[in-house]
Amino acid sequence: ETGVTQSPTHLIKTRGQQVTLRCSSQSGHNTVSWYQQALGQGPQFIFQYYREEENGRGNFPPRFSGLQFPNYSSELNVNALELDDSALYLCASSSPSDGNTEAFFGQGTRLTVV
Amino acid sequence: KQEVTQIPAALSVPEGENLVLNCSFTDSAIYNLQWFRQDPGKGLTSLLLIQSSQREQTSGRLNASLDKSSGRSTLYIAASQPGDSATYLCTTGGQAGTALIFGKGTTLSVSS
Numbered sequence: 631e632t633g634v635t636q637s638p639t640h641l642i643k644t645r646g647q648q649v650t651l652r653c654s655s656q657s658g659h660n661t662v663s664w665y666q667q668a669l670g671q672g673p674q675f676i677f678q679y680y681r682e683e684e685n686g687r688g689n690f691p692p693r694f695s696g697l698q699f700p701n702y703s704s705e706l707n708v709n710a711l712e713l714d715d716s717a718l719y720l721c722a723s724s725s726p727s728d729g730n731t732e733a734f735f736g737q738g739t740r741l742t743v744v
Numbered sequence: 745k746q747e748v749t750q751i752p753a754a755l756s757v758p759e760g761e762n763l764v765l766n767c768s769f770t771d772s773a774i775y776n777l778q779w780f781r782q783d784p785g786k787g788l789t790s791l792l793l794i795q796s797s798q799r800e801q802t803s804g805r806l807n808a809s810l811d812k813s814s815g816r817s818t819l820y821i822a823a824s825q826p827g828d829s830a831t832y833l834c835t836t837g838g839q840a841g842t843a844l845i846f847g848k849g850t851t852l853s854v855s856s
Contacts, residue, residue, distance in 0.1 A: 678843065731775060732778065732790060733778065733790065
């Protein structure tokens with residue numbers, strides 16, 4: 631059984647640019663959630679995808695968008711990057727529709743905006 | 745709106761001590777409670793998941809309890825080791841599929 635994998639592990643972007651982060655969910659999991667973790671803080675919910683549809687969203691602006699593919703992998707896209715977008719971005723997978731509510735996280739992508 | 749608080753924010757103990765990390769939450773209508781470990785700059789490792797109908801879960805030297813009525817959970821670590829040094833995060837889950845709400849974590853340092 632493969633775990634949750636994220637790519638890339640580190641990324642440096644310039645303010646105003648766009649970025650795409652990727653996540654492969656754990657085998658058999660159909661739900662992917664994205665979180666942003668600023669330094670010294672707990673992760674904050676960005677949004678969740680279930681069967682290729684957005685299934686909940688946190689308090690993040692529309693320039694944060696996502697996709698989920700038929701194989702349940704997912705992308706997080708951030709447009710018009712701002713300095714405050716610098717954070718660790720975490721992807722979590724689960725399968726609550728199957729009664730499996732335990733969330734498993736990837737190793738994260740460290741995004742630095744300069 | 746659910747709020748999760750973890751106390752203390754930081755804890756330093758000598759190797760071998762037993763210790764307790766505390767987590768409190770404001771809305772008792774939770775679906776589950778999960779404890780994670782996070783090493784610096786890394787992702788989250790799931791330690792224990794307690795369903796809302798359960799009172800506690802155990803894994804090795806770790807024991808987590810849940811008291812929904814009082815809005816509290818504790819993570820007990822027995823015979824601490826330097827390898828236990830990390831940040832421990834508590835999170836509550838609502839209905840299946842909803843967002844996890846995290847506390848800010850307790851940073852544990854175990855000295856040899």
